[in-house]
Amino acid sequence: MDLEQAQRLSEILIGLAVLFQSIELLRIAPSVGNYGVWRWETLREEYSFLGPLRIGLDFLLGYPNVVYLFLSRAILGLLLTLFSHWIILALLLFCTILIALRWRGTFNGGSDYMSIIVLAALLIASASSENSAFRYGCILYIGLQTTSSYFVSGFVKLRKQNWRAGLALPAFLRSSIYQASPWVDNCARNRAMMLISSWGIILFELLFPLALVSPQLCLGFLALAVLFHFANFYIFGLNRFLFAWAAAYPAVYFCSLVLSG
Amino acid sequence: MLYYRSVEPEGEWKEAWQKPKRSWKTLFVNPEVNYLFACQSLLNQVENDVNELGEAEHTEFARSVSYRLLQNLVLYQMRMQREGSFKRYQFKLMAANQGVEQLDDVLISPVYEVDGPKEDS
Secondary structure (H helix, E strand, C coil): CCHHHHHHHHHHHHHHHHHHHHHHHHHCHHHHCCCCCCCHHHHHHHHHHHHHHHHHHHHHHCCCHHHHHHHHHHHHHHHHHHCCCHHHHHHHHHHHHHHHHHCCCCCCCHHHHHHHHHHHHHHHHHHCCCCHHHHHHHHHHHHHHHHHHHHHHHHHHHCCHHHHCCCHHHHHHHCCCCCCCHHHHHHHHCHHHHHHHHHHHHHHHHCHHHHHCCHHHHHHHHHHHHHHHHHHHHHHCCHHHHHHHHCCHHHHHHHHHHHCC | CEEEEEEECCCCCEECCCCCCCCHHHCCCCHHHHHHHHHHHHHHHHHHHHHHCCHHHHHHHCCCHHHHHHHHHHHHHHHHCCCCCCCEEEEEEEEECCCCCCEEEEEECCCEECCCCCCCC
16 A cells, blocks of 8 residues: 555545534534524624624524535535545535534544544645655654554553453443443443453553554554444444544554554 | 423423434444434533532523523423423433432523424424
């Protein structure tokens, strides 16, 4: 895989991630309407510091224009899977940031941050296509940022006694957004399984930087990562994380090729 | 957890939403659950804000954006769950003590009038 292939594959995957995210937002559009939860008339107070510039946000983020924003983002995501151009990436990043403002920072936390990081880096890479050093740097940044996200997450868990003792995971399982499920409850009650699973997660995340040592090891870690995010989707409903992180995996693999020589 | 009840006519406390069932079909698009995550983030924000307030600031909090979003959420969920008969309502936010079944009251609202069913076109 060369630089151009890694960049293009990441673009396709983030385009898909953004498309799915935007379809979700369109499906819950009434909740941002004038009688919804996140009414613009309520939220706009938080932007009073902008003064007269707030008129711009009133136009872009008021209802129903915000729905057109969701729709535009879906179309741009689809376009990105078909064509590579810095203008598509720039507009996507702009829409994504506006939508983040509409939800007081993020709609879904980590997956929104990851989407913005990948989009921003790909935008710079695409806009500086004549400068291979910049492109290189951007793809390496995505790969290293993703690797560090797993490592930091593992390190934070390692420092917490309830994770080391296998007590945090059952608490998370019981607090799932989903209805109680017999097999999940049984797993949560199995102390040995919870202890092994907790340490499995901690070690997977802590050791993720080893993925950069060789391309073969990288593919193994990426396969584990997909399984990890898939499990998080099924147990906790975190589908967005799978696609947002997967968009960075071509860059992680490219990093392993570069660093292993 | 967020609860609401009708004050006129007098009613029991109800959960603001029901937990959905797991489904493989929601892998690509999962609007219901992601909406609930956003609602839960709002509840967490309100709980943090309340815990940081001193006693004197609680009445001021009712004018904050977070509180008003919470009130919007209650009204929206009441409409979603077809609570058309409510004339006056009240809501409360409860927090679970880690590892303990019992929930503590974080916030109990005053009684409000319901404006009537509304929808965007």
